[in-house]
Structure formats: structure tokens, C-alpha cells
Amino acid sequence: MGGAMRAEILKLRRRPAFWILASLVLVTLVLFGYLFTWLFIVRGVGGEDVQVADADQFLRLLLPAEFVGATVSSLSGLGAALALILGALAVGSEYGWRTVKTIAVQRPSRLGLAAGKVAGIAVLVLAIALAALLLALLASLAVAAAEGESLALPGAGRVLAGIGAAWLLLMVWTAVGMLLAALFRGTGLAIGLGLVYVLLVEQILLALPLPERIADVLAAVMIGANGTALAEGLADASTTQGLGFDPVGAGQATLVLLAYLVGSLALAALLFRRRDIA
Amino acid sequence: MHRHEGESGPAMVVETHGLTKRYDGIDAVADLDLRVRRGEVYGLLGPNGAGKTTTLRMLLGLVRPTRGSAIVLGREPGEPESLRRLGALVEEPAHYPYLSGRDNLRVLARYVGCGDAAVDEALAAVELAERADDKVKAYSLGMRQRLGVAAALLKDPELLILDEPTNGLDPKGMLEMRQLIRRVGQGERTVILSSHLMVEVEEVCDRVGIISRGRLVADGPLAELRAGRGVVVAADPPDAARHVAAGARGVRSVEERDGLLHVDVAAEDVAALNAALVHAGIAVTELRPVRRSLESAFLELTAEGG
Numbered sequence: 247m248g249g250a251m252r253a254e255i256l257k258l259r260r261r262p263a264f265w266i267l268a269s270l271v272l273v274t275l276v277l278f279g280y281l282f283t284w285l286f287i288v289r290g291v292g293g294e295d296v297q298v299a300d301a302d303q304f305l306r307l308l309l310p311a312e313f314v315g316a317t318v319s320s321l322s323g324l325g326a327a328l329a330l331i332l333g334a335l336a337v338g339s340e341y342g343w344r345t346v347k348t349i350a351v352q353r354p355s356r357l358g359l360a361a362g363k364v365a366g367i368a369v370l371v372l373a374i375a376l377a378a379l380l381l382a383l384l385a386s387l388a389v390a391a392a393e394g395e396s397l398a399l400p401g402a403g404r405v406l407a408g409i410g411a412a413w414l415l416l417m418v419w420t421a422v423g424m425l426l427a428a429l430f431r432g433t434g435l436a437i438g439l440g441l442v443y444v445l446l447v448e449q450i451l452l453a454l455p456l457p458e459r460i461a462d463v464l465a466a467v468m469i470g471a472n473g474t475a476l477a478e479g480l481a482d483a484s485t486t487q488g489l490g491f492d493p494v495g496a497g498q499a500t501l502v503l504l505a506y507l508v509g510s511l512a513l514a515a516l517l518f519r520r521r522d523i524a
Numbered sequence: 525m526h527r528h529e530g531e532s533g534p535a536m537v538v539e540t541h542g543l544t545k546r547y548d549g550i551d552a553v554a555d556l557d558l559r560v561r562r563g564e565v566y567g568l569l570g571p572n573g574a575g576k577t578t579t580l581r582m583l584l585g586l587v588r589p590t591r592g593s594a595i596v597l598g599r600e601p602g603e604p605e606s607l608r609r610l611g612a613l614v615e616e617p618a619h620y621p622y623l624s625g626r627d628n629l630r631v632l633a634r635y636v637g638c639g640d641a642a643v644d645e646a647l648a649a650v651e652l653a654e655r656a657d658d659k660v661k662a663y664s665l666g667m668r669q670r671l672g673v674a675a676a677l678l679k680d681p682e683l684l685i686l687d688e689p690t691n692g693l694d695p696k697g698m699l700e701m702r703q704l705i706r707r708v709g710q711g712e713r714t715v716i717l718s719s720h721l722m723v724e725v726e727e728v729c730d731r732v733g734i735i736s737r738g739r740l741v742a743d744g745p746l747a748e749l750r751a752g753r754g755v756v757v758a759a760d761p762p763d764a765a766r767h768v769a770a771g772a773r774g775v776r777s778v779e780e781r782d783g784l785l786h787v788d789v790a791a792e793d794v795a796a797l798n799a800a801l802v803h804a805g806i807a808v809t810e811l812r813p814v815r816r817s818l819e820s821a822f823l824e825l826t827a828e829g830g
Contacts, residue, residue, distance in 0.1 A: 253634035256630065256634060260623055344618035345618045348618045348675065350584075351585075351612045353607050353635055353679075354604060359635075522581075522586065
């Protein structure tokens with residue numbers, strides 16, 4: 247599996263699409279997570295008609311003490327869509343370029359190949375998660391310096407939990423992308439359907455005027471809703487109070503996301519193992 | 525498992541028994557019994573759609589047979605131990621277009637577990653070292669085919685499986701590819717070459733299996749496949765010779781073409797034919813077996829197979 251993992255890392259490291267997606271994850275984090283919030287909400291740039299009563303509370307979310315929660319929250323939004331595309335490309339392109347048959351006649355077994363691919367992607371996703379946290383820390387320090395606010399950092403435990411949460415969130419969506427690509431044996435349909443789900447289906451379902459019990463059940467099983475719950479679990483409760491957040495519980499969210507991760511990868515590996523490669 | 529005396533065991537690199545693959549109710553490959561010996565260059569010859577690629581895919585473990593069995597290098601197809609010892613190029617070469625030729629091989633080297641020295645060796649073997657650092661998307665088809673062969677050679681395999689490696693190449697590229705196959709097929713290495721080109725098989729292979737509509741309709745050394753039924757006889761006087769030959773033991777028919785008699789007779793009755801002619805006072809100046817071109821043998825056999 248070690249060789250297959252190193253092969254996967256080499257493939258992705260040299261692939262322009264990987265760098266574009268990783269850069270987009272980081273750019274959207276800084277732009278939407280920090281710069282725009284600071285400029286348009288905290289600073290009120292854009293006109294006098296922009297009035298935000300909770301500007302101070304939003305400012306607290308941008309400070310270094312909250313960079314972990316802010317990062318994970320950002321990754322559960324656009325980061326999820328980009329991670330899904332990454333997973334779909336990593337698996338689907340092997341079918342598109344027909345390299346799947348080239349690698350399937352090398353030494354490892356099919357399961358060994360699948361495990362190596364997952365391990366390689368997991369390493370690179372961890373690198374993206376670490377880069378996102380580092381960038382968020384720098385952005386939060388810049389905001390704190392500009393606003394003359396506290397430069398205090400969160401505790402090491404919260405930072406470690408944040409690394410795990412950021413990795414898990416990105417990895418779950420990457421795994422869903424991999425599963426869809428394995429299912430459809432290509433990238434097009436996998437990315438298309440995946441994005442529809444990430445960006446539309448969950449939002450529509452949560453916005454429907456459903457009975458509270460059904461809405462709660464949906465929120466408890468949907469990946470996006472659990473991702474949001476995980477992000478909120480990493481935020482300081484006093485900071486998020488009054489901002490419309492409704493923490494479900496990070497522990498449950500972690501378990502649900504882990505179940506999706508393992509389930510998606512196991513199903514993708516099973517499909518790859520059992521199907522003929524034409 | 526049924527084994528032929530003296531033709532099984534370690535000497536056999538590939539053995540299949542009743543290998544069958546069925547797609548949508550149609551047998552792409554049917555009851556295929558194939559044996560490939562160690563060290564030979566074996567040609568799998570057949571028209572497009574005959575089942576060659578499906579056969580090779582089954583040998584590589586890419587597709588599972590509907591029924592029957594195959595042993596490749598002593599193992600089930602697709603087992604890591606079998607894959608470790610074979611190299612393959614199936615259909616068109618498939619590489620990562622954004623990587624250079626060298627990096628494509630480096631990726632495969634990691635899967636295989638060999639170092640970058642093997643990459644350089646493989647590139648040199650296919651004479652691609654000079655363009656190794658160019659992106660594959662800039663390669664011509666011939667270069668991609670050669671890179672595919674280099675990828676197959678990376679493991680220094682005991683068994684090399686090449687599926688239509690000259691497809692789409694210009695005449696120069698085809699010639700170079702055949703020279704390359706002859707080169708890599710020297711020594712102990714076994715090569716299975718599938719092709720629909722008779723000239724290719726004739727130039728490169730020691731033994732040939734002819735496959736038609738999923739069935740192996742002939743299998744043997746080239747000389748054997750080209751051997752026709754009967755003998756050609758040059759005799760004087762021709763009319764008397766024809767008359768005597770027609771009455772000789774085991775003769776099924778006699779035809780005169782270009783002053784030569786084409787006698788349809790079983791191999792074991794040729795001596796009796798010769799004796800009959802000599803006994804009748806006819807001067808026999810030539811008596812040789814009928815030789816067909818591989819092309820006519822192929823057409824005959826595939827027509828029978830269909």
C-alpha cells in the first residue's frame with residue numbers, strides 16, 4: 247500500500263487541478279471567511295445603508311481566539327464543494343484517461359490500489375487542512391492588529407481538534423466525490439450530481455417547512471448539517487450566542503461524518519474490486 | 525485440471541481451460557483452451573472483434589471469466605504475485621497526459637516497487653530517453669505506444685502481453701515497434717502479441733493461435749499452420765502421372781495447375797503415391813508439401829471457425 251500511496255501523492259502533486267482546487271479552498275477561506283466579513287460587516291465599507299447590529303460579535307469571530315472554528319466553518323461551505331471535486335477528479339480521471347487499466351495490472355491488488363489512493367489523498371487533504379488553519383491564523387492576527395484587539399490564541403487542544411475536524415470535513419466530501427466517480431466511472435456526472443447535492447439538495451431540504459421532528463432527523467443525517475455542527479462545536483459558545491447558530495453536538499457530528507467517510511470509501515473500494523475493467 | 529503430457533507445469537506460462545466470457549447473451553470468448561510456453565513469442569491472431577482483447581483482459585484479471593479457468597505464471601489472473609511478474613499493454617496506451625513520460629513511469633515504478641534506475645532502463649529500451657521529460661500530451665501516437673511498452677517492461681517481466689501494439693502507427697512506426705518486440709522477446713521472456721495483422725505475426729511470432737468469433741480455431745507453429753493438405757508433384761509425362769496419381773492409395777483429388785499436379789492426399793499416403801508413380805515408370809522431379817500463405821490459412825480457418 248505504501249507504494250500505491252506514494253504513486254498517488256506523486257500524481258496529485260504534479261496535477262494542476264489539485265493546486266487550483268487547493269488554492270481555491272484557501273482563497274475562499276480568506277476572502278469570504280475574513281476579508282469580506284471584516285470589510286463589509288465589521289468596517290461597514292459599502293455605504294451607510296449597511297447597518298449590522300452585531301458587528302462586534304462578528305469581529306470576535308474573526309479574532310485569533312476563534313480562528314479554528316472560523317476555518318472549519320469555512321471548509322464546511324465552499325470547501326466541501328471543492329473537496330468533492332477533488333475526490334471525483336482523483337478517481338474519475340483514471341477512468342477518463344483509461345489509466346485505471348494501466349495501474350490495475352501493476353503489482354498491488356485492487357484493494358491495495360484503492361487503499362493506496364485513499365491514503366495518498368488523505369495525506370494531501372491533511373496538508374490542505376493545515377494550510378487553511380495556518381492561513382486563517384495569519385488572517386485573524388491581521389484583523390486583530392488592525393482593530394487593536396487581543397492576539398490571544400486558542401488552547402492547543404482546540405487547535406488539535408480543529409486540525410482533525412478540518413481534515414474530517416474535507417475528507418468526507420472527498421470520499422463522496424470518490425464514491426460518485428467510482429459509481430459512474432468518470433468525472434462529469436460525479437461532479438455534476440455531487441455539486442447539486444452539496445449546494446442545493448441539503449439547503450432545499452433544510453429550508454422546507456417540514457414538521458420539526460422530521461427536520462431534526464434530516465439535520466442529524468445530512469453531511470452538510472453535521473459539518474456545520476462540527477464547526478460550531480469548535481467555536482466559543484459565548485462568541486456565537488445570538489448569531490442564529492444552533493449547535494447540535496460536535497461528538498455526534500463527528501460520528502456521523504466518520505460513518506459517511508468509512509461508508510463512502512468502503513463502497514467505492516467494493517465497486518472497484520468487483521467490477522470488470524473494460 | 526486437464527493437462528497435456530509434457531506441455532504443462534512450469535514450462536507453461538499461460539494455460540486456460542474452457543475460458544468463456546459472455547456479454548449480454550453473446551460469447552465474446554468461448555471455451556478457449558490456450559497454452560503458451562515459456563520463452564516463446566506467441567501470436568494471438570484474429571480479425572477485429574474476434575475476442576483477442578477480452579482474452580487478454582481475462583489473463584490480466586481486468587475482467588472475470590463467465591466460466592472456465594486460467595493460470596498465468598502459476599497463479600490466478602490478477603493475483604499480485606502474477607501481476608508482479610508480467611507487463612502488459614492492453615489496447616491503446618493509457619498515460620497521465622499532464623505528466624512527462626518519465627514521471628508516468630515513476631508513478632508506475634512506485635506501484636511496482638522498483639527504483640528510478642528501472643525507469644531509465646525502460647526508457648532506453650524503447651529509445652524514448654531523449655523525449656522522456658516532455659509532457660505525454662505532446663507525444664505522437666507512436667511515442668505513446670513506445671511509452672506503453674516501456675511501462676510494460678518496467679518490472680523486467682517474465683511475461684509481456686502486448687495487445688495490438690502497432691495499431692494506428694505509420695509504416696515506419698510499425699517497423700520500429702516490431703523490431704522492438706523482437707528485441708524484448710529474446711531470451712527467456714515470453715511474449716503474447718495480439719494482432720489482426722498477419723504480416724506482423726509472421727515476422728515476430730514463433731507460434732500462433734488463430735481466434736475467430738471468440739473461439740480458438742487453430743494453434744501451432746507458423747510452419748504447421750501454413751502447411752496445406754496434400755503435395756505438389758512435378759512429373760513426366762504429366763498426363764500419365766495424373767492418371768496414376770488419381771488411382772494411388774489415399775488420393776482424394778488431383779488437379780493440374782501450371783504444369784504441376786496438386787494432389788490432395790493424407791501425409792501418411794504420400795510415400796505410397798511416390799512409389800506408385802515410380803513403379804509406373806514416371807519420372808518424379810519434385811514432390812513437396814503444399815504451402816499456404818498465412819493469409820490464406822487464416823482466411824480458411826476463420827471461415828471454418830465461423
